[in-house]
Amino acid sequence: MAGHVTTSSLSASFGDIQAIDDVTVEIPANKVTAIIGPSGCGKSTFLRCLNRMHELVPGAKISGEVVWDGKNIYGPGMDATEVRRGIGMVFQKPNPFPLMSVEENVSAGIRLTGGRMSKAMVAEIVEHSLRLAALWDEVKNKLHKPGGGLSGGQQQRLCIARALAVQPDIILMDEPCSALDPASTQKIEDTIDKLKQNFTIVIVTHNMQQAARVSDSTGFMLAREMGDPGRMIEYGPTNKIFTMPDRKETENYITGRFG
């Protein structure tokens, strides 16, 4: 099954500041993995290392391995754009392309990554992706309206559809609901639940209830002190992390004692 990722001794830094240190985890295919932890613990950096987005920041450095279905994505001969096509990303704030219509937004990935495709084929992928993202019924009459005209929750699902259209194995979500209201959050969580049949999902979230609701396994990250790099304190099945964590820090965090 495609979409299996393991990291070994993954460390990343911005210039002189080390953001994460020695993260070794195994992310199973077709499951939802949640990464939780207080602000500044490196969860987003960890996520961005998984599809080579971290290296876009000037001064970024990475060491260790990220192995995606047997290939080290930082290995020689690996193309960053190829990696990102297989490992898509949804960001914290919905960021549809403002001058593109709903349809153009969804098809952007397939239109702009080379490869020619017939119009009918593109239309089919657009519809399929929008259906997967549970947005089709709401936008099928507005396909040619600007994507920026949708509501915040719809924009975020548009971004999910846009990521799905490139047909990745894995979708990384960086706090996808933090800018949304509860009703939109609910819709996105339902979408995540359906998507895991076909995709591996890694979701970074501030919201522990959300992690408990949507994920199969959970990783807890923590930077011990300000300026310390974030480490993966505990990683395991979500049930276990939230009911009987092995580590004191995890327990303190999930019981709301800090963070």
Added chain:
Amino acid sequence: MSEYVQTPEEEGGNTMMPAPPALPGAVPAAGAHGGHQPERGPDTGGGLYRQSNLRRRSRNIRSRLAHALCALSTVIAMVPLALILFYVIYQGAGALNFSFLTSLPKPVGESGGGMGNAIAGSLILIGIAAVIGVPFGVLAGTHLAEYRSPRLSWIVRLLSDTLSGVPSIIVGVFVYTLLVLTFKQFSAIAGGVALGILMLPTVARTTEDMMRMVPDTLREASLALGIPRWRTITSVVIKTAGGGIMTGVMLALARIAGETAPLLFTALSSRTWPMGLDKPVASLPVQIYTYAISPFDAWHKQAWAGSLVLVLMVLLLSIGSKLYFGRKMQRAR
């Protein structure tokens, strides 16, 4: 008018709403938060927001004074523009007619004739300038905005700022030595090159500014889809910044359309229709200059008409670019 100006209701606030008697033991701040719109009336019991009537009045007076000064400065700045427009229309409209736009200049003493060749020449020169200035300017701006290599960017930005400060006549002299002396020929191309160089810094700078206004989240969105860097720039960044870049280009064109000095010894002038890009051509600004300093009344009139055409061309360009950009922005919203 400013939103800061007080409404009559607000001004009357303190007389209509007398201070409630202080409750024994009440903390002053509690009154302030007690729902009597404390920030409005100074005497509603809020110690935190209490302000003397005098101070408030003085603040109002100062606010109005500042406002009046701004309005006055605006009017003063607009007066020359209005006068120029009015005077050019007043003087030029009389001599302006269809044949002025389409016919060749007549020799001294003969009535009629026009600046058709100068208008055509100006359009040719602007066209050549655009062919040179737009691609190089946009590419330089793209480099500055997208490929952030600090050293090279610093040098390019310095050069571009210096170039925009170089007097246009110096650019003319430079092109004169570079092209006119080399090929022993005044030509439309030499004139166009000079104007194109003058366009470069404006186009590069607006392109850079407009591309920097495109939020990084859009670049990330595109790169995260596996779209290559160059494609992200051409299809997402330039597309999003396109309206602004267009405006910059049109304003740069409007600016060079009126340049005279660099054309005097590059494109020279001509009393015939343009004969080819390697031959001298007439241009509106040079023609206006020649006619304006001549001793003939009929030529003076024609210079005014030519000025009117030039002003209208520039106005059309800048208004057109504003409308275009405005519509683009509306679509983006």
